[in-house]
Structures are given as C-alpha cells and as structure tokens.
Amino acid sequence: MLMKGTAGSRALGIMVVSSLASGRRSWPPFADRGFYKRLSRTGAQAGIRVTIFDPLYIDWSRKLVQGYEYDPKQGSWLSVTRPIPPVIFDRCFYSGRSQYVRYARAISRLRRSRCVKALIVGLSGKWQVHQILAKHNLLRPHLPETRLLAHMEQVAEWLDLRGACILKPNAGSHGKKILRVAKLASGGYEVTGRDAMNQHVHAAFDDPASLLKWLERFIGMRRYLIQESLALHTDAGQPYDVRALMQKSGDGRWHLTGMAVRAGRIGSLTSNIHGGGSSYPLTPFLRDLFGEEETESLILKLQDLSQLIPHVIERHTGKLAELGIDFGIDRSGGLWILEVNSKPGRSIFTRLHDIRRSKASVSNLILYARYLSDRQLGGLAR
Incomplete structure (x- = not known):
C-alpha cells in the first residue's frame, strides 16, 4: 500500500530512448506514455517525482537532465530541467547495435557520477541470460538448447x-x-x-x-x-506461453506480482501481445489442457522457478528492479524458460481487467524507488 507524501520530496529518473534520437517527432518524444503517466500519478501519491529523460541529452557541466514530467493536476506533460535524479531505472529500448553503443557510453558516465546513488540497468541480451541460467543445476534442464x-x-x-x-x-x-x-x-x-x-x-x-x-x-x-524448436502450443495449434512478472517492492525483496497466459493466433509462431496475441487467466487455461491435478503441479513449479531466477541472475549482473519471465509448456507438461526481460511490459494484466495486479505492477516500482531513496537518506551503501 502506498503512503501519502509530498510530491517531489524524492526523485526517480526513467531513462528512455527518445524519438529525437531516431529523428522521429512525437510529444512527449518517447513510447509507453500511458505507462509513464500511471507511474507518475502513483509516484505523486507516494511523494516521488518521476522524470522521464534521454541520457544522451544530459547537461554534464551543470549536472542537469532535460526531461519530461506528467502533472496529474493539470493532466498534461511538461518539459522540465532537473538535477540528475539520484535513483534511475533503465527503460531504454535500442534499434540496433550502433545505438546501443552510444547509449552505453552515456549510461557508463551516469554510473560514475556522484549524483547517482542507485542506477538499475537492464540486461544486455538473451545470450547473456542463457549463459547465466545454464550455470545453475536446477535451471539448466529447463533451457532449450x-x-x-x-x-x-x-x-x-x-x-x-x-x-x-x-x-x-x-x-x-x-x-x-x-x-x-x-x-x-x-x-x-x-x-x-x-x-x-x-x-x-x-x-x-x-x-x-x-x-x-x-x-x-x-x-x-x-x-x-x-x-x-519446441512444441509449445495447444492441440488446436494455438501457440502460448506463461508470463510471470517478478518485481522488487518497498522491502527491497523480490515478489511475484502475477502470472498469466499469452496466446497467439492458431498457426502463428509467437504468442506475444504486440504480435496480435491475447491474454488469459492462468489456472483455467492450463486446466483445460492438463486437468486439475497436473495444473496445480505446473503452477507450483512455475512459482518456484520464478522466485529462483531473479536471484540467480542478480548474482551475475548487479541490482535489478523487475523481470518478465516467459515460460513455455510442451505437450507433455515440460516447463521451458524461453526469455527473461528486465524491461517488461505489463499490458497482460490490463487486458485481463486484473485491476489489483495491474496497479501493483506500477506501484511496486515506485515502492522500490522509495526504498532505495530511504536507504540513501539513511546513509547506507548503494
């Protein structure tokens, strides 16, 4: 539950790749504006100012970011100039290797900046994640070759x-x-x-x-x-996977926010929502395929793997804020770890009209940002 506070008493920065960096024009110049609007509203309730900024446009001489903030009272976005936020979450999505290299330099400079007390950077790629998970005896059997x-x-x-x-x-x-x-x-x-x-x-x-x-x-x-290539589809040929959203919250620990099924069109390769897929509640979907008893067993295994994976990855990468974990289930009930994403979407809960988990998927980020801020105010190490 969020505690009331004075907006702006703490600051959270969200790093993005702006449309300005790719030559496109939109206002504000970044994607996922709806999500950041919800994040800003939740931050205001908790006394945390949320600034969206592109790390390529930092004024290093004055230690300022040129960014954007959503004002819930006015119901509009504002262009702002703020001190570099002490807590920063990475939400950069790169269009290619050259763009990644440009941003890596800027993010490396932020890492070295004394202004930044906590910089939560994303994973570098699927191969890095696969290599990390493959070293763990309990996870290795669940990885496709x-x-x-x-x-x-x-x-x-x-x-x-x-x-x-x-x-x-x-x-x-x-x-x-x-x-x-x-x-x-x-x-x-x-x-x-x-x-x-x-x-x-x-x-x-x-x-x-x-x-x-x-x-x-x-x-x-x-x-x-x-x-x-695995057979990760229903008897009718509909591809599906299970998305588990793991997040840190106000206690600084990992929590399972929720799980749901993403199912694609019959005959398609992927089940991703952006590719035309749909969302379904987990238990009834699996029950129709595997029956009551096996479904209970599958869900327990999914929960156990979801709780284990973030700890294994963090030991190799440093602190993270959230992970979207995609699992495949083959025709015999075998579980497969398909992908782990450090910048996950959360539309799956919105599409299911799961208000509780949808709100939690946003508030957990704010609660974790406040946890990091409070540790700094208390003089603890990053």
Missing part, C-alpha cells in the same frame, strides 16, 4: 540433425524478427515468423542455398541465437 549463430551453415546443420530450429535476435523484443525454419518431408524448406514491423513472415525454398541466402539478408549484421 541454444547457441550463438556464428555462420549460416549452422542453420543447415541444425536442420539436418533436428528438422527445425528457432532463430531469434539477441537483443530483440515483442517477438519481432523471430523465425522458425523447418525442413519439409518433400525436401524443401519453410520459414515462418515475424519481421521488424511484427508482421507475419512466410517463405518457402527448394534448396538450402536459397534458404541460407534469404536468411542472411533477413538477419543482416544483427547478433542472433539459434535454438531448438
């Missing part, structure tokens, strides 16, 4: 051995540019998935040479992973 894609011949080798594989960008999000490549009984090849605009992709090839040439153009210079 995964490798870095070093050359296109790897794809042909996987297809010869396994018949199909998944190709996914190391730094991708929202299910974009993920492909499933399969070798057909006829001897040809089929590719399905999503492009950079999250539109459906389907292509067929008669020989491996033309397939690999097409994949090379599609992937370009991006860093990709190659992964085993």
